[in-house]
Amino acid sequence: MGTDVIEVERLTKVFGTGPAATTVLRDVTFRVAPGEIFAVVGPSGAGKSTLAHCLNLLERPTSGRVAIGGQELAGLRAGELRAARRRIGTVFQSSSLLLRRTAAQNVALPLKYLGVTRTESRARVAELLDRVGLADKADHYPYQLSGGQRQRVGIARALALRPKVLLSDEATSGLDPDSTAQYLDLLRNVRDELGLAVVLITHEMDTIVRVADSAARLDHGVFAEQGRLVDLLADPDSELGGALRASGPAAVPSPGSVAVRLTYRGTTVPADWLGRVVLETGVPVSLLSASVQAVAGVSVGTVTVGVSDGDAARVTAAARRLGLQPDDAGTREAVPA
Numbered sequence: 001m002g003t004d005v006i007e008v009e010r011l012t013k014v015f016g017t018g019p020a021a022t023t024v025l026r027d028v029t030f031r032v033a034p035g036e037i038f039a040v041v042g043p044s045g046a047g048k049s050t051l052a053h054c055l056n057l058l059e060r061p062t063s064g065r066v067a068i069g070g071q072e073l074a075g076l077r078a079g080e081l082r083a084a085r086r087r088i089g090t091v092f093q094s095s096s097l098l099l100r101r102t103a104a105q106n107v108a109l110p111l112k113y114l115g116v117t118r119t120e121s122r123a124r125v126a127e128l129l130d131r132v133g134l135a136d137k138a139d140h141y142p143y144q145l146s147g148g149q150r151q152r153v154g155i156a157r158a159l160a161l162r163p164k165v166l167l168s169d170e171a172t173s174g175l176d177p178d179s180t181a182q183y184l185d186l187l188r189n190v191r192d193e194l195g196l197a198v199v200l201i202t203h204e205m206d207t208i209v210r211v212a213d214s215a216a217r218l219d220h221g222v223f224a225e226q227g228r229l230v231d232l233l234a235d236p237d238s239e240l241g242g243a244l245r246a247s248g249p250a251a252v253p254s255p256g257s258v259a260v261r262l263t264y265r266g267t268t269v270p271a272d273w274l275g276r277v278v279l280e281t282g283v284p285v286s287l288l289s290a291s292v293q294a295v296a297g298v299s300v301g302t303v304t305v306g307v308s309d310g311d312a313a314r315v316t317a318a319a320r321r322l323g324l325q326p327d328d329a330g331t332r333e334a335v336p337a
């Protein structure tokens with residue numbers, strides 16, 4: 001059905017039986033298209049890793065449907081399951097690298113099981129390390145790498161088998177802000193270049209606002225809300241939107257900043273436009289207010305962002321390139337200090 005790489009329908013996962021049975025996921029439904037980053041956010045114990053395990057086939061759903069690349073997983077035999085697993089790359093917390101193997105050996109690991117020749121493997125590993133910016137660290141052991149570098153090795157390894165899906169489970173927890181930013185930029189790059197469907201699992205709100213196209217909030221095994229980031233951000237009733245706004249690319253407008261009013265139609269603007277504007281201009285942008293209405297099934301939003309006076313023109317131009325319309329008056333009123 002459709003072109004989505006990941007299709008999850010009413011996924012329910014129960015551990016244990018009888019009186020000891022615990023429902024960890026209940027009726028979780030979502031889809032992720034090629035080139036889309038879908039974030040799942042929720043506190044510890046919400047069921048995020050269990051969801052990841054159901055996607056990368058380490059766990060079987062108790063009920064519901066999980067399909068990757070149009071292939072439903074429930075019916076697969078062992079051999080087919082192994083093949084299906086290759087289409088999914090996973091990055092976990094930094095501890096998942098083998099400590100007695102070099103960066104290159106860690107990246108080569110998945111290739112070993114495929115019977116790839118030595119020469120092919122060497123070339124592929126070099127290409128992967130280059131892609132994640134660590135060509136010069138091939139012979140380093142994990143303890144010789146920073147936390148951020150280890151996670152980039154993790155991405156290289158996850159990409160070794162040319163997957164269509166990339167899962168990232170709490171891969172940035174414990175990283176400093178710079179390493180986190182680098183990791184997310186890399187995730188965005190590989191998504192763009194390889195057209196991956198990405199599931200980004202995190203308990204950190206502010207990591208998702210930078211890169212996610214859509215997001216869901218997992219609460220006690222249930223998707224309490226989900227939607228496109230652009231709509232969540234603009235929805236005053238959304239708890240996720242509120243948290244995202246509060247932890248946005250820059251929260252507090254400073255004195256001397258101006259308000260820029262922009263409008264968009266949901267179909268013509270990339271869902272992660274705010275993150276893109278920030279990335280492209282390098283200018284901190286604060287979301288001051290937002291509202292969204294559905295008009296004939298299309299979300300039409302009005303957003304007011306605060307930027308420093310000198311940056312307003314650049315931010316407006318970047319937003320315009322992404323399909324947002326600056327308000328007629330050309331915008332600006334001073335933001336009260």
Ligand SMILES: Nc1ncnc2c1ncn2[C@@H]1O[C@H](COP(=O)(O)OP(=O)(O)O)[C@@H](O)[C@H]1O
Nearest residue numbers: 015016024042043044045046047048049050051
């Ligand atoms: N194999 C398992 N058997 C029983 N309970 C489990 C198992 N795996 C996870 N759980 C339980 O499921 C709940 C969600 O765990 P998890 O998916 O790891 O959450 P998160 O990744 O959001 O912190 C927890 O209460 C955990 O104890």
Ligand SMILES: [Mg+2]
Nearest residue numbers: 048049050170
């Ligand atoms: Mg977890």
